[in-house]
Amino acid sequence: MRSARLGFAAGFVLALVAAGAAMDDTASPQTPSWVTPLPVAKISVKSGKPAKLELRFKVADGYHINSNQPGSELLIPTKLQLNPPTDIGVGSITYPKGHDLTLAIAPDQPLNVYSGGFTITAKVSAMRTASPGKYKVHGQLKYQACNDRSCFPPKLAPVDFEVQVLKRTSASGTAHNPAQSPHAHN
Amino acid sequence: MNRNAIVIIVVMAAVALMLFAGVRMARPRAGVVKLSPVGKNGSVAPDFELQSLDGKPMRLSDFRGKAVLLNFWATWCAPCKIEMPWFVDLQKQYASQGLQVIGVAMDDSGEEAIAKFAKQMAVNYPVLIGKEAVGDAYGGVEFLPTTFIIDRQGKVVDRVFGLVSRSEFEDGIKKALGGATPAAQASAKEPAR
Numbered sequence: 001m002r003s004a005r006l007g008f009a010a011g012f013v014l015a016l017v018a019a020g021a022a023m024d025d026t027a028s029p030q031t032p033s034w035v036t037p038l039p040v041a042k043i044s045v046k047s048g049k050p051a052k053l054e055l056r057f058k059v060a061d062g063y064h065i066n067s068n069q070p071g072s073e074l075l076i077p078t079k080l081q082l083n084p085p086t087d088i089g090v091g092s093i094t095y096p097k098g099h100d101l102t103l104a105i106a107p108d109q110p111l112n113v114y115s116g117g118f119t120i121t122a123k124v125s126a127m128r129t130a131s132p133g134k135y136k137v138h139g140q141l142k143y144q145a146c147n148d149r150s151c152f153p154p155k156l157a158p159v160d161f162e163v164q165v166l167k168r169t170s171a172s173g174t175a176h177n178p179a180q181s182p183h184a185h186n
Numbered sequence: 187m188n189r190n191a192i193v194i195i196v197v198m199a200a201v202a203l204m205l206f207a208g209v210r211m212a213r214p215r216a217g218v219v220k221l222s223p224v225g226k227n228g229s230v231a232p233d234f235e236l237q238s239l240d241g242k243p244m245r246l247s248d249f250r251g252k253a254v255l256l257n258f259w260a261t262w263c264a265p266c267k268i269e270m271p272w273f274v275d276l277q278k279q280y281a282s283q284g285l286q287v288i289g290v291a292m293d294d295s296g297e298e299a300i301a302k303f304a305k306q307m308a309v310n311y312p313v314l315i316g317k318e319a320v321g322d323a324y325g326g327v328e329f330l331p332t333t334f335i336i337d338r339q340g341k342v343v344d345r346v347f348g349l350v351s352r353s354e355f356e357d358g359i360k361k362a363l364g365g366a367t368p369a370a371q372a373s374a375k376e377p378a379r
Contacts, residue, residue: 074303076262103265103349111264144262149348150329151263153292 033157034060034145038117040161043124045088047168050125053090055080055159057118057141064113065143067098071112075144076154080120082139087130088163090137092123103148126165135163227343231256231336232323236290236314239301244288244314247340252286253362254336255355258321260293261303263330265349270307272352276359277311283363284338287311290320292327337362 038056045051059065066075082090096119098112124137140156231254235245246254257273259266270289277287291300291313304313321327324334335344335358344358 074261074267074299075264103268109264109268146264147348149265149350150331151260151265152329153260154262 032152033155034063034152035065035141035143035155035157036060037141037157037159042164043161044164044166045124045126046166047126047128047130050089050123053122053124053161055120055122055141055161057114057120057157059115059117059145063145063147064101064111064115065145067112067114068095069098069112075111076142078114078141078143080122080139080141080159082122082137082159084124084137084163085135087127087165088135088137089125089127090122091125092121094121096120124163126163130165132165132167135165137161137163227345229342230340231334231342232320233340234320234323236317236320239297239304239313239315244312246288246336249286249288250340251338252284253280253338253359254334255285255287255359255362256290256334256336257287258290258292258316258324258327258330258332260291260330261295261299262293266331267307269331269349269352269355270309272355274308274310276352276355280359280363285359285363289313290316292316292321292330335359335362 036058043051068077070077084090098114100110101113102110139159144154145152233247235243238244273287333346334342337343343362
């Protein structure tokens with residue numbers, strides 16, 4: 001009898017955990033996403049030596065988003081905004097060229113869009129003051145998605161990645177001391 | 187642990203799994219928008235008051251007795267741009283029979299940008315500055331364009347989600363106008379502008 005009660009209690013707890021997990025997933029307002037950021041490969045930088053960052057995104061099948069240069073001031077361009085920590089710099093953000101898309105219902109009004117997958121590149125650098133270690137960079141991709149008949153309000157897709165700042169080394173391969181020669185690599 | 191306890195755990199685990207799966211499956215999938223029954227065909231179109239581009243308040247009920255094509259749109263919506271010239275033409279063509287097209291701009295680009303866009307598109311019907319609450323009253327306008335065709339009695343006769351052909355809009359307009367009764371036509375009043 002005691003075992004049955006134990007079994008019931010264990011099952012009840014299991015049910016509560018499952019329900020909680022499912023509910024937690026729906027607690028925040030769920031709006032569909034049309035762009036998914038793909039995992040970012042680990043990026044390592046040394047002070048004074050910027051590294052290339054590649055951010056890859058997937059657009060849901062059957063949808064497209066405006067490119068960064070959609071060709072009309074009224075259309076909302078795809079734009080990446082990154083907020084790196086103080087010791088990390090992100091610059092030279094380069095967007096791919098979009099492709100022209102003509103809707104069957106309006107063949108004379110082509111749109112410049114991204115669909116399928118696309119990659120945005122940037123250069124990541126570490127300040128001289130940066131201590132070796134891992135730094136998290138957060139940001140967001142603003143986009144506006146449509147399919148061939150409808151458009152959806154602009155959305156923000158979160159973008160997060162980690163930068164590993166490596167120890168600076170001098171020409172002889174020993175650790176560099178910035179306090180002694182702060183302008184050595186200018 | 188005896189056999190009963192194992193059976194109970196298995197049953198509870200199955201219930202938990204079903205609960206988990208059920209809750210997850212009830213969520214809308216990416217790209218699939220669940221539509222609320224509000225604003226469905228045959229229901230009375232919810233009344234609202236919104237500000238027009240010239241700053242005056244305008245209510246849907248101001249147009250009672252007319253057939254109304256209520257178009258939710260935005261300046262950033264390419265398909266909306268395609269259908270707007272059709273609405274301009276349809277307004278010209280059917281105004282004398284009692285059609286009133288109303289545009290509701292659902293973007294936050296500001297009144298000036300909306301007015302500029304409407305002028306570029308030679309819009310000949312009232313454009314109102316939309317509010318989310320009005321979209322919600324119509325079942326949540328989750329994508330654009332979304333159009334409701336409302337008959338002279340204020341009932342929704344057609345809901346159009348996304349871009350369709352001009353002729354489909356025209357069919358809906360004819361349906362909305364066709365519901366006219368002489369009394370309703372006689373009581374059709376001019377909107378307060």
